[in-house]
Structures are given as structure tokens and as C-alpha cells.
Amino acid sequence: MLEVSNLACSRGDHRLFSGLNLALLPGQIMQVQGENGKGKTSLLRTLCGFLLPDEGKITWCGEDVRELRENYFANLLYLGHHNAIKDELSALENLQISSGLSGITLDEKSAVSALRRMGLKGRERLPTKVLSQGQRRRVALARLLVGDAKLWVLDEPLTALDVGAVALIRELMAEHLAKQGMVIYTTHQPLVIEGVEMRRLSLS
């Protein structure tokens, strides 16, 4: 499904990686490893089309993603370092708007139930600026529950999360993989999903 061939990326003068190949099939999960500054985030951002690669090609179902554009984005869910939530809006409004942007109309009931599953019961209508760092991350992660995107690209999804939330993310990933979804992510914490082979890609 997702194929990357001979990818090279640089920031400024500095070459991050080159000749990178990878393929991700339905039901597979891949962890990108590497020290700080080795280009993990740049790789994920290149996969999303934010960065132009110096060389190489990224294809989705055999077609170049730069040509697919919107049709590729419809299959993609990206969660970056930033939570992409607005302080002034409530958790509920944030979730409804962000899923609206990705083309999903979300009624209040399913939005509330998604937020409750993320452990935000009773906080759905509070402005997100009064929530803690971990709770805001949970609001952002609630998007994993409402979309039907095939490919999840998650950059450090576990930052600021407590043990319970990490277990929840593991559960969500397992469900997604069981539905023939794909996940590519970075993390500095150990994450083991029962019954799933974790593929690893090391940048060095």
C-alpha cells in the first residue's frame, strides 16, 4: 500500500538520510527509531507531503502521492508534535471541527462518546486552555477514534500521557491493525502490542 523508494531528505545543508526504502502493508505497524535529530519527524512529514524529498518517490496503492494529493490525504491521519487544538474552543468543538476538516461530519453524541473513551468525561465542554498537557494530548488523540483513515502517521503520540492512556493507545492501535489499518509512528517509550509483529526502521 504505502511504498517508499530511494528517499533522500535534507534540512538546509545537512543530509538527514538517503536511499531509504520501506513498504507498509495493511495490518502492519512500523516504529521509526533513531536518536534526536536523525530525521524521524522529517521522514513522517515527508510522508505527509509537507516536505519535498530531495530524491525518491512515495507511492500509495502504486500511485505517486504528489499526484494523488487530496485522494491520498483522505486515507491519512497525521498527528504531529503540536496538538492542533485551539485553547479557546472546548474539547467537543475542537474534535468536531478537526474531523470536519478531514471530511467527516461528526454529531455531538459520537463526539462526546469518543472523548469519554479517551477519559475526558465531564471535561467535554470546558475550554481546552484549562486542561492539563496530557488531557490536551488526549483531545488530539480522540481523532483516532472518529476517522476511517487507513494510514496513521503518529509523531511521538505518547508524550505527556500517563500509563492508563498509553494502554488505551495500544488498544486503539491493535483495533486499527485488526481492521487492516496501517500505523507508522515514532516514540522513545517501549510499546508492545500483543500478537502483532512490530517492524522497526532505524535512522542513523
Add this chain to the structure above:
Amino acid sequence: MAINWFKYSAPSTFYGLAGKMIPWFAIPSVVLFAVGLYIGFFVAPVDAVQGEAYRIIFIHVPASILSMFLYLVMAGYAALGLIFNTRLSSMMATALAPTGAMFAFISLWTGALWGKPMWGAWWVWDARLTSELILLFLYFGFIALHASIDDPRRADRAAALLAIVGSVNVPIIYFSVKWWNTLHQGSTIKFTGTSMHVAMQEAMFITLLACWFYAVAMALIRVRSIILERERNNLWVSELKEVNS
């Protein structure tokens, strides 16, 4: 005849080529300036209406023409760089901008010097001077945007987009300013029928050519320094004679 043009679109090969081309533009430029200004100041007759003061047109008019022409050339190079992702075109655009801005400035300066004896004021808000001033601002915008972005690739692409938007706007701005005020005298160069003495025309075309050669030479000199700066981590740069000495 098969010349591989793409060979010269690589900065490393163009660096050497540009070095060889510079004298071919720099020397004619000096010669043409000398000849053009000699004819302009000593051969061309005194103008019946404007007296000796008109002689500034031998600098003013070529500078104005070049300032507008160079903006379009710059936008063209920038667009090439944006569309085909050729680094050399973007470097050429960056190299042309200061020369274009300088010509716009000279055009304003000489326009003011001409204006004092003609209209009795250093600055008159007429259509052409005002357009030239706005053009200078457009050059400043391009240079400032390019300078304030650290990543050279983003700088090239952002400035290119600005140059394209600017070049679409230049005719609109010119038209609107002209609409706003048409105080300037009509065009002095007419191609059908001469309202100018032959020597005047000769002098103007020669200085125009001189300015053009000068612009090319300056752009080549500047693009060579830009290539060196951008490619400083590449092997071929460290093997250059002038870098090692």
C-alpha cells in the same frame, strides 16, 4: 548540432562558464558607456526646449527601461526555478534583484535631477516616477523576503512566488498610477518618424546597450558568489584554485 544545455544548468559547470563569460560583457559595457556618453555629452546638439539639462536622459531612460525589464527577467527566472525546481534559475533571480533595484534607484535619482530644472521641483508626483518608486519597493520586498528566510530553498520558492505576483501587478499598478495622474510629457522615443536628433538616438541606444551588458556582467559575478556560498560543502568547491589560495 547537439549542445547539452542541461550540462550548464548545473551550478558546478555554470560557475566556470560564467567566469569565462564575464569579460565578454564587462569590457563591452565599459567601452559602450564611454562611446555613448561621449556622443551624448559632446556630439548631440542642445535641445531647443530643455537646454543642456536634457542630457541626463542618456542615463535616466536606459536605467528606467532596464529596471522594468530586469524585474520581468528576474520573475521569469524565479518562475522557472519554482516550476522546474532548477536551482540555478533561482540563483540567477536572486543575483539580478540588486542590479534591478540599483537601476530603479538611479532612474529615480536622475529623474529628480531632471525634474528640478524642468518642473522646478525635485520630486513631482507624475505617473512614471511614481511607478518607478513602487517598482523599487517591489524589488525591496523581493530582496527582504529572500534575506529573512534562512533555508535557501524556501527562500527561493517564496521569493519566486512574490516576484510572479509582483510581475502580474506591475502593469495594473502602472495603469492605475497613470490613470491617477498623467502629467508626464509623452514618450520621447518614437520609432516612426523622429522627434529626436539622430545623435541623441544613437547615444541613447548605445548607453542602453551598455547598461544591458553591465547588468549581465554584474548578474554573472553575483551568481558566482551565490553558487560558492550555497555549494560550499561540496567537493568541487574545495578543489577550486581560488578557494584554496
Add this chain to the structure above:
Amino acid sequence: MNQLSIFKLLNLVIRRDLLLAMRRRADVLTILVFFVLVVSLFPLGVGPEMDMLRKMAAGVLWVAALLASMLSLGRLFSADYLDGTLEQMMLAPQSLSVLVLGKMIAHWFVSGLPLVLMAPVLGLQFDMSVPALLVLMLSLLLGTPILSMLGAIGAALTLGLRGGGVLLSLLVLPLCIPVLIFGSGAVEAVTSGLSVVSNLSLIGALFVLCLVFTPWVTAQALRISME
């Protein structure tokens, strides 16, 4: 993509930006106060002779509107850029140009429309006649959206740069000159008894031109700036 989803998306983006603006009302008021302040400074600077003020009115109001809208442009994309929302917008399965158009429209509602509504009150300070006031409002109504649209290009290009605000003005103000000329020209035409049709239709032409091209150009600029 069918038409319905374009309008749904536009609607969503506009509603979102207006909702955010309503929760940060101080920002909107600041722009309006700046506009009023700049216009009121002119009589203090040039003296209170009514004849001169009447002559200057259209130009002063237009220049002040231009400066006020520059002030609000910095925030058009930067808040979304800083909190990561812009990345999500670029991954929307619809065209980015439509999204950008929505943001432009919302920006105009927040920073352009209040100026249009405030202008006649300020015009009275300059003793403008009723027909002149009407033409002023009309020209601002057509012209301020152009400022939002051209400004969006500059805002997208200067995203995340040091000293972005001043740079933004340097990039955008020269491009806005035709709007300024035709806009204040329309008011001058009506006060000297000429037809305002040509001036207003030229602004209208610029408006259509901007509507067609600027969303796409801004979308490209955003993609460049996100790298």
C-alpha cells in the same frame, strides 16, 4: 469533489474562524480603535480647516483602512501555524484553495466589515457630504476584501519569520496601491460631480481577479512556508 462539499467546507472554516474571533473579541476591537485613532490624528496634524479636510477625507480614510488591515493580517495564519492546525488543514481531503478562501472571507468579516461600517461616522468628522459617504462605503465594501485577499498572500509567505509584521507590510502595501487609487478616486469623482462608475467597476474587476487567483496563490505560498 462535488459542489456541496465545497460549500460545506467553506461554511465550516468561516464558522470556525468567526467563533474563534468571538472568543477573542479584544483583537477585533483593537483594529477598529487603531483605524479610528489614525483617522483622528490627521486633522491634528494638518490643522482644522474644513475645506482641506473635506478634500483629504477619502484618501485619509482609505490609507487608514489599508494600515488597519495590515495590522490584522499577521494573525491570519500564524495562530494556526503555531498550534499545528495549519498542518491538519493542508491534509484536508479537499482543495487547500477552498480552505484558504474560507479563511479570507472570515478575515474580512472580522477586520474589513467593521471598517466599512465605521467609515461613515469618521467621514462626518471630515464634513463629507452624504453622496460622498455612500460612495466611500461602497468603495470600501468592494475594496477591503481585496486587501484581505492580497494580504493573505503576504501573510502566507512571511509565516513564522522573524519581524514578519514589518516585512508583511513591505510586501503587501505596494500591491494594494491600485485599490487605494481607485477607491479614493471614486469618492473624489463624486465630490467633483463626475461619474463613479469607471472607478467602481475597476475595483470590481480587481475584486474578481483576486477572487480567482489569490486563494490558489496563497495555498501555494502556504505549502512553501510549511516546508
